[in-house]
Amino acid sequence: MDRILSNIRTLQTPVLLIVLLAIVSGLASLTGSDAMATTIAEMMIRVVVVVGLYVFIGNSGIISFGHISFMCIGAYAAAWMTAAPTFKQIMLGGLPAWLQTEQYPFLVAMAFAAVLPAIVGLALGGAITRLGGIACSIATFAFLMITNSVYANWDSVTAGVSSIIGIPTLVGPWVAWVFAGVAILAAWFYQISRHGLMLRATRDDPVAAQASGINLVKARLGAFVLSAALVGLGGGLYAQFLGILTVDPFYLGLTFITLAMLVVGGMSSLTGAVIGVIGVTIIVELLRMFERGSMGPITLPPGSQELGLGILMALILVLRPTGLSGGRELKLFGRSRPAAPAAPEAAQAAPAE
Amino acid sequence: MIGFIQNLIDALSLGGLYALTALGIGLLFGILRLINLAHGDLISVAAYALIVPSVDVTARMFIGDFNILFLLPSIALIVILLALATDLMAFRPLRKATTPTLMIASFAVSYIIQNGILMIYGSRPKAINLWGAANQQIQVGDLRVPLLQVITVVVTIALMVGLSLFLSKTRYGVQMRAAAEDFRMAQYLGVKGNFVIGIAFAISGILAAAVGLLYVTQSGSLSHTMGVPLALFAFVAVVVGGMGSLPGAVVGGFAIGFVVTMLQAYLPPDLRVFRDAFAFAIVILVLLFRPQGLIPARNVIERV
Known part of the structure; x- marks a missing residue:
């Protein structure tokens, strides 16, 4: 009995978050509009990406500006596996034969979309997690630019600035919801595992953690690879949601929106990552409606959506640096949560020097 | 040999731009522990301030037509005011925040400025001709040097x-250096914190304005993300040089300029589009052997 209770206590947060997403999706589908279904599918994909981002940023405390590169790599990986062979033979002559002539099933493509970014993440992370936190952030920024310029110029495998077409569009709101659930569970089990706890210890006090025998580089690298895989999976879903792929979306704009989601929700809890995606999606959609003038007398000029999001993020940082979630996890019962650490208020409030 | 010397002059002038940008970033990092991701956007604003604000495709000169004696101070003033405004509205309320929080805040500021430019000037890149005469070449023996490169090097040194x-x-x-060494101690000894930080923002604004004008003269075009690559190379320069060290920022800037120019000159033509990827790969290799940078600062390791 005690064991069941403790299992419920351990698993309540991810289950509640998955149920919350299902409720949002269910309510939205009541409207029955196609535009709403598209918005929800995109939101679920962003849950996968932001939860992936959270696995590294939230647990290690190091900001990454480069994870959208993994999304790009994952999206192209899925496109290489599933686009029509006739298109690939004409436009993507640089691909190996096993990709060029075959068309693989959806789940195989998703697995590839997670594995390829994880391999790249292992190679990159092995180098940059050795740097200090800030230098590491800058290196991820450089990685974003490298991936962008390589994928935009490597014509024989990415079709360069023209697009890859004919990717089967299999991802709708509920398929994306299933993957969002997978990402949430993966992030949760990592977070309460020994490795996750060690990484969180290095985030809250690197010196004390290292003095207790934690290998800083190894702890960061593990989270980096897992988060690269999850973000890559989000990219693969995105490719099979759009059906057409270019390099352009995987750059500063998407980097900003996903980071804003994480900051608005609260960087240091999984609940924050999920709530941030829901909250920012709602705000962006509202601002878009105002821009289109479909909200009555007030019409905002184009561009207010981006400006509004930027100002919202700055306000959250100033007024509530721990985000909407306050760094806490969503739970119904059991105040103390033995498996996961308390909100890092101390780390947030520590002076800069 | 002549070819190599010409590449070297290219490297010096490009490195000069990176070094000036890196100085502006390094100055704020030393005092505030702020990596100002919005610095590149100050450079863009310096360039956009030259033309009449409108979404038209063709750019009409506004401040850009002024006499140079009015042009330089007005552009510098605009950028300084913007830099001070970002401090006042975004960074001053976050004085006690952690470095990652500050970095995210500056990313938000950068996003706001970029989209502000988009709203006012439109999204299409514009052609602009500032000081066209500076693009002529001067002949020294067999060597032909664009006048602008000489100007860039001279301005950088000055x-x-x-x-x-x-x-x-x-x-x-002196107060500023004291604040960079130990901010709290400097305050106890009577240094006015916000005033010194304001001066640092103003100086980084002046540096951004200089880089913006030199860069737009050379490139002849405006786009709302034009400052981003410059700033990114400068961030990397700051890391390579050694975070928190101003001489390091300068050395890092010139080193990056040298690497990029030499890659551009000596890579096989079909690999040239991947120049930046090679440059960053070299940087990561350097950092694996010297994680503290080429000229490490003394006070970066936190005392416990």
Whole structure:
């Protein structure tokens, strides 16, 4: 009995978050509009990406500006596996034969979309997690630019600035919801595992953690690879949601929106990552409606959506640096949560020097 | 040989731009522990301030048509005011925040400025001709050097000498160095924190304005993300040089300029589009062997 209770206590947060997403999706589908279904599918994909981002940023405390590169790599990986062979033979002559002539099933493509970014993440992370936190952030920024310029110029495998077409569009709101659930569970089990706890210890006090025998580089690298895989999976879903792929979306704009989601929700809890995606999606959609003038007398000029999001993020940082979630996890019962650490208020409030 | 010397002059002038940008970033990092991702956007604003604000495709000169004696101070003033405004609205309320929080805040500021430019000037890149005469070449023996590169190198040296004189000889310069060494101690000894930080923002604004004008003269076009690559190379320069060290920022800037120019000159033509990827790969290799940078600062390791 005690064991069941403790299992419920351990698993309540991810289950509640998955149920919350299902409720949002269910309510939205009541409207029955196609535009709403598209918005929800995109939101679920962003849950996968932001939860992936959270696995590294939230647990290690190091900001990454480069994870959208993994999304790009994952999206192209899925496109290489599933686009029509006739298109690939004409436009993507640089691909190996096993990709060029075959068309693989959806789940195989998703697995590839997670594995390829994880391999790249292992190679990159092995180098940059050795740097200090800030230098590491800058290196991820450089990685974003490298991936962008390589994928935009490597014509024989990415079709360069023209697009890859004919990717089967299999991802709708509920398929994306299933993957969002997978990402949430993966992030949760990592977070309460020994490795996750060690990484969180290095985030809250690197010196004390290292003095207790934690290998800083190894702890960061593990989270980096897992988060690269999850973000890559989000990219693969995105490719099979759009059906057409270019390099352009995987750059500063998407980097900003996903980071804003994480900051608005609260960087240091999984609940924050999920709530941030829901909250920012709602705000962006509202601002878009105002821009289109479909909200009555007030019409905002184009561009207010981006400006509004930027100002919202700055306000959250100033007024509530721990985000909407306050760094806490969503739970119904059991105040103390033995498996996961308390909100890092101390780390947030520590002076800069 | 002539070819190599010409590449070297290219490297010097490109490295000069990176070094000036890196100085502006390094100055704020030393005092505030702020990596100002919005610095590149100050450079864009310096360039956009030259033209009449409108979404038209063709750019009409506004401040850009002024006499140079009015042009330089007005552009510098605009950028300084913007830099001070970002401090006042975004960074001052976050004085006690952690470095990652500050970095995200500056990313938000950068996003706001970029989209502000988009709203006012439109999204299409614009052609602009500032000081066209500076693009002519001067002949020295077999060597042909664009006048603009000479100007860039001279301006870089002048600003660096000016900054180092300011930091070593004037009262506020000394206060600024004290604040970079130990901010809290400097405050106890009577240094006015916000005032010194304001001066640092103003100087980084002047440096951004200089880089913006030199860069737009050379490139002849405006786009709302034009400052981003410059700033990114400068961030990397700051890391390579050694975070928190101003000489390091300058050395890092010139080193990156050298690497990029030489890759551009000597890579096989079909690999040239991947120049930046090679440059960053070299940087990561350097950092694996010297994680503290080429000229490490003394006070970066936190005391516990």
